[in-house]
Amino acid sequence: ATPTAVMVGVGRLARLGVLVRGGSTVERFAGIERMVFDKTGTLTTGDLRVGDFTVAEGANEAEVRRIIYDMEQFSSHPIAASITAFLKTTSLAPAAGPLTVSETPGLGLNATDNVGNHYYLGAARKLPAGVNVPANADVILLKNDEFLASLSLADDLRKGARTLVQSLDEAGIETTLLTGDRRAKADAAAKELGIKSVYAEQLPSQKLERIAALSAEKPTAMVGDGINDAAALSRADIGISLGGGSAAALDAAQIVLLRDDLSLLTEGRKVAALTLRTIK
């Protein structure tokens, strides 16, 4: 590949809305044989809707809402914005006191209040012994390891997600779903999209390990939007971030889609392939 031809390709990609970083990125993009996708915020819009909101018997709902609200202010995950918007629709109890909050990407939030209570708000994985949660719970709130509330969330596929998977299929490019979301949600999305290979409930470190293994098999691109995807994005043969993604994802990626438009992946790959063909 002559530098001039690659530069022309980079320019064409940029006009399309596909920003390319790094010398050999166009070549590697053209040679991709597998595309791995994050789900929430990547294949889905990230505009999640709260379905069921369940509060433990005997708990004060307005106080529970306030705790969830305050905790989510510390997160930039799409889930946080969705839950915040939902909670604003009814009255919240006044804050009982300050919370010290920390976020674990791919899992959720932990907090302590000023009298030493511990709260966990996040995925319902590895529940404390004896704790039962509703079957459709996507996010649970535990207080001192006891169930306090849960929310179910629905997210919609992005426009063009199905067409994308179809076009990749036709081009002989394998598709894989790699998500932190729970198994049932991941399988449902994959089925709707026609993706056959699914890894669910993956922490950021597991996404990284998975991408390392997949990249060792064949040239693999990873497409993601979150902090939880950043390590995997930098480990893949090509990391691709959505323009609306988190700063960490944008930093880690070699390709950035300037619009959150999934058809840019198919169009961009075609341009990359053409760029190489004309110069061979």
Ligand code: ADP
């Ligand atoms: P994905 O890989 O689909 O983008 P994540 O890895 O970001 O998903 O998140 C996995 C799961 O962790 C979510 O489905 C949710 O249950 C939980 N989670 C992550 N961030 C938050 C948050 N800010 N508030 C509550 N739960 C969260």
Ligand code: MG
């Ligand atoms: Mg995501």
